[in-house]
Amino acid sequence: MSATASQSDSSYLLRKLHSLTGVLPVGAFLAEHFWSNSAALVNAPKYDEVSRDLQTIPFRPIVEWAIIFLPMLYHAVYGVYIWLRGKSNISSYPWVGNWLYVAQRYTGLIAFAYIGWHLYTERWLTHGRSTYATVASDLQNPWYLAFFVIGILASSFHLGVGIWNFLCKWGLAATAKAQQAAGRLGIVIGVAFGVAGILIVLSFRLNWHPFASYYIPK
Amino acid sequence: MAETKKVLIKIKRQAGPQEPSRWEEFSLNWRPSMNVIICLRDIAENPVTSSGKKTTPITYDSNCLEEICGSCAMLINDKARMACSALVDHLDQPIRIEPLTKFPLVRDLSVDRQFMFDSLKRVKAWIPIDGSYDLGEGPRVSPQVQAKGYPLSSCITCGNCLEVCPQVNEHNQFVGAAIISQVRLFNIHPTGAMNKRERLEALMGPGGVQECANAQNCVKACPKNIPLTESIAEVNRDAWKQALLGWLLG
Numbered sequence: 001m002s003a004t005a006s007q008s009d010s011s012y013l014l015r016k017l018h019s020l021t022g023v024l025p026v027g028a029f030l031a032e033h034f035w036s037n038s039a040a041l042v043n044a045p046k047y048d049e050v051s052r053d054l055q056t057i058p059f060r061p062i063v064e065w066a067i068i069f070l071p072m073l074y075h076a077v078y079g080v081y082i083w084l085r086g087k088s089n090i091s092s093y094p095w096v097g098n099w100l101y102v103a104q105r106y107t108g109l110i111a112f113a114y115i116g117w118h119l120y121t122e123r124w125l126t127h128g129r130s131t132y133a134t135v136a137s138d139l140q141n142p143w144y145l146a147f148f149v150i151g152i153l154a155s156s157f158h159l160g161v162g163i164w165n166f167l168c169k170w171g172l173a174a175t176a177k178a179q180q181a182a183g184r185l186g187i188v189i190g191v192a193f194g195v196a197g198i199l200i201v202l203s204f205r206l207n208w209h210p211f212a213s214y215y216i217p218k
Numbered sequence: 219m220a221e222t223k224k225v226l227i228k229i230k231r232q233a234g235p236q237e238p239s240r241w242e243e244f245s246l247n248w249r250p251s252m253n254v255i256i257c258l259r260d261i262a263e264n265p266v267t268s269s270g271k272k273t274t275p276i277t278y279d280s281n282c283l284e285e286i287c288g289s290c291a292m293l294i295n296d297k298a299r300m301a302c303s304a305l306v307d308h309l310d311q312p313i314r315i316e317p318l319t320k321f322p323l324v325r326d327l328s329v330d331r332q333f334m335f336d337s338l339k340r341v342k343a344w345i346p347i348d349g350s351y352d353l354g355e356g357p358r359v360s361p362q363v364q365a366k367g368y369p370l371s372s373c374i375t376c377g378n379c380l381e382v383c384p385q386v387n388e389h390n391q392f393v394g395a396a397i398i399s400q401v402r403l404f405n406i407h408p409t410g411a412m413n414k415r416e417r418l419e420a421l422m423g424p425g426g427v428q429e430c431a432n433a434q435n436c437v438k439a440c441p442k443n444i445p446l447t448e449s450i451a452e453v454n455r456d457a458w459k460q461a462l463l464g465w466l467l468g
């Protein structure tokens with residue numbers, strides 16, 4: 001501590017930006033992504049209509065880079081930097097918050113590895129023109145299926161814990177009571193994302209469309 | 219007469235910061251209400267290890283013996299605690315005693331907490347009441363502010379909250395929960411509030427309040443039950459408001 005490498009004066013801003021990007025836009029994009037993909041629960045044509053709408057938005061590369069790729073890259077890279085400057089101690093202090101601190105780092109890394117691969121297989125290889133058919137055929141591969149499930153659970157957990165962290169760390173939940181409530185909110189969000197994500201994967205894998213009757217052909 | 223009950227205690231010893239460390243074990247006569255400081259005193263009276271080897275008394279810090287001076291923090295069975303309130307009857311034996319790891323070692327169990335005192339200076343953890351002229355009476359402190367400030371004022375700067383924090387380490391200059399909580403204490407005081415901005419700005423520099431990663435170990439380790447996580451949240455909120463609104467609105 002006394003003999004430390006000096007840290008830059010911009011560390012406050014960079015750290016706050018990391019925290020903020022986790023929720024906005026990265027967390028918000030995760031919500032949008034699960035929402036759009038839940039169209040699979042209706043049927044394949046509905047899914048393809050939603051994908052087409054997203055694939056044909058104006059300024060698509062700018063929107064993708066500014067709202068998704070760059071913030072996520074920043075959050076991930078700075079997240080690893082934060083990780084390296086912490087020193088976990090769960091063996092001496094096996095408390096819940098301390099476990100979450102460690103899990104937040106590993107789930108972030110898993111999420112990032114998954115997202116990188118997911119982008120490669122579902123965006124790069126399909127030239128940004130994925131359809132229900134391409135995703136469904138990928139998910140017939142058991143390894144793909146397993147990685148999807150792991151990636152979804154890691155991202156959902158990371159977001160749930162992250163929301164709790166965010167509310168505490170910006171002082172939006174300041175009292176002990178409010179922080180407990182924020183923790184419960186984080187659990188609800190994490191579980192909701194995890195369940196929704198798994199249902200969407202099952203929909204592709206099993207060709208299962210529980211809301212097929214909602215469909216109105218164009 | 220029945221054989222006297224024994225207390226087995228192992229202590230990590232080190233003659234100085236650059237010296238090698240070693241463990242010594244002692245077997246002491248049990249007494250009622252014995253705490254870890256009493257063990258260390260008994261060793262000083264008769265510095266002989268359990269294997270009968272003569273050794274030197276153990277260097278450690280203590281003063282008040284009632285958990286109020288903050289000097290006796292050490293690792294007791296792997297946990298940061300106050301030695302004067304660590305009762306032998308509540309500890310698994312052999313009791314393992316080590317110095318805190320986040321502060322420079324002086325000798326044996328004695329460490330140098332200067333980092334905390336320097337941090338307190340850095341954030342101006344005081345209320346300026348002296349001027350070159352009579353400043354007159356200060357504003358009244360409302361009972362609500364008194365009630366909020368009292369638990370914060372009980373901080374003993376023992377360093378346990380820094381010891382247990384994963385964000386306090388050799389790669390990170392994080393000032394730690396105690397210092398942030400003191401900023402809250404002096405910022406809520408109506409006279410102290412006159413320097414609120416300076417304190418917040420000091421905490422937005424390297425190692426400032428942003429380094430907290432919400433593991434929340436501090437509040438569990440605090441011997442005085444100070445609501446440290448509330449303090450961090452509140453100071454964090456004041457800090458970003460200062461950063462954002464200070465720039466936008468002056």
Ligand code: HEM
Pocket residue numbers: 018019020021022023026027030075076077079080082083104105107108109111112113115155156158159161162163165166167169430431432
């Ligand atoms: C390589 C990928 C990632 C890494 C290494 C990573 C790392 C981290 C770390 C270390 C924290 C804790 C920050 C702190 O304690 O101050 C964190 C917080 C957070 N992360 Fe990530 N993350 C990654 C990806 C993601 C993704 C994909 C999401 C979106 C679901 C996300 C959302 C969040 C949120 C919401 C927070 C809370 C912000 C806060 O603590 O104030 N992260 N991340």
Ligand code: FES
Pocket residue numbers: 279280281282283284285286287288289290291300301302303
């Ligand atoms: S001797 Fe003062 S706190 Fe333990």
